[in-house]
Amino acid sequence: MDGKDEFPLLVETWADLCGDISDENFTAACRLHLARSKFFPCPAEIITAAEECRPVCPAIPLPAPPERKTEGIGYIYRDAFRGDVDARSFVEQLRRESERYTQ
Numbered sequence: 001m002d003g004k005d006e007f008p009l010l011v012e013t014w015a016d017l018c019g020d021i022s023d024e025n026f027t028a029a030c031r032l033h034l035a036r037s038k039f040f041p042c043p044a045e046i047i048t049a050a051e052e053c054r055p056v057c058p059a060i061p062l063p064a065p066p067e068r069k070t071e072g073i074g075y076i077y078r079d080a081f082r083g084d085v086d087a088r089s090f091v092e093q094l095r096r097e098s099e100r101y102t103q
Contacts, residue, residue, distance in 0.1 A: 013043070014043055017043040017044075017047065018043055018046055018047065018050075021046075021047070021050045025050050025053055025054060026046065026050060028049075028050075028053040029046050029047075029049035029050035029052075029053050030046060030049075032049045032052065032053060033045055033046060033049045070094070076090055076091065077091060
């Protein structure tokens with residue numbers, strides 16, 4: 001088998017092994033490998049380098065923003081339960097804001 005016959009097989013093998021790596025990530029992995037080694041890489045080395053170049057996504061969700069302290073919230077709830085219109089609208093606004101963070 002000469003070089004002409006080997007090249008398409010080599011391209012097909014690399015495409016099969018590295019096909020799930022994006023072009024941008026593949027290029028970054030090649031650059032990383034070239035910075036570390038003086039030899040031509042094998043697909044396994046590129047796959048390993050691509051994993052290192054991949055952006056890190058947190059496995060757990062980010063924490064909710066810290067709760068805002070509202071001075072006198074107990075008095076506001078008391079007044080809302082007693083029928084104060086302003087206090088009820090304020091409590092409703094707080095409820096809507098908290099729903100936005102829990103969805």
